[in-house]
Amino acid sequence: MLTLNIIGAGRLGKTLAKLAQRSGQYRIGAVVCRSLPAAQQACAFIGAGQPCASVQALPAANLTLLAVPDGAIASVAAELAASGTLAAGSVAFHASGVGEAALLAPLAAAGVHCASLHPAFSFAEPARAAQGFAGTRCALEGDAAAFPVLRDFAHAIGGVPFDLAPGGKAAYHAALSIASNYLVTLHDLAARVAAQAGMADEVAAAVLGGLMRQTLENTLALGPQAALTGPIARGDAGTVARHRAVLLTADDALYCALGRATATLAADRLDAVTQTMLAQALQPVLRAE
Known part of the structure; x- marks a missing residue:
């Protein structure tokens, strides 16, 4: 069973973690939020996970989702790279609609396979989103080495993955x-x-x-x-x-x-x-x- 860390447990992060947990194919590792109470509430919704308020305390994981706001992805990636908590060969991905995997460049430089996975779905309310997610198309972009793992992840949560052309994220x-x-x-x-x-x-x-x-x-x-x-x-x-x-x-x-x-x-x-x-x-x- 693969382990999934979640950094940023907002509406999207909680929903994807809930779906991953429900699939039975992933163990939820750390769930990181700005505050410990927020992380605890997120874990309660997900039904699993170790609440954390800092990326410094991340356990080892096969996949790490950066579900933070677009403007924070690059800085969180830099913080993760500096901490050395993500192992080379693991997969890190974000879910920005317009941002490319290049936002995770500091992690890529450390040997982490970096990509983006964007579900074409509205995450207005996590419980409702988790119920209606099945069949959602999920766009993949970035390091091709991460694609097999992320395709499996997309299928496990009920999504339908497809690849974007290099440089095609903005279009x-x-x-x-x-x-x-x-x-x-x-x-x-x-x-x-x-x-x-x-x-x-x-x-x-x-x-x-x-x-x-x-x-x-x-x-x-x-x-x-x-x-x-x-x-x-x-x-x-x-x-x-x-x-x-x-x-x-x-x-x-x-x-x-x-x-x-x-x-x-x-x-x-x-x-x-x-x-x-x-x-x-x-x-x-x-x-x-």
């Missing part, structure tokens, strides 16, 4: 942010414009929600180009102009930016004249409210 995280955050922004934009039409909030939520769900299913099943519908896909510059006439300046700027990207996506089905008309219809114009 990976940007893709997740676009897919998640910007979808919410689009919903907000659509809801504001729906309010201009006099739609009650509950009606707008039902209409927009149903359409967004259907569209998401279509684009995932068919691909973006095949799933695209609407006035821009048809080359209907007149409808685009009517839309823009009712939009506030800030919303119009968003509409035009998204419209130009949509026109590019639809270019294969539009002739040159239609593409030109759409481009003209989507030119941003400064105007008073």
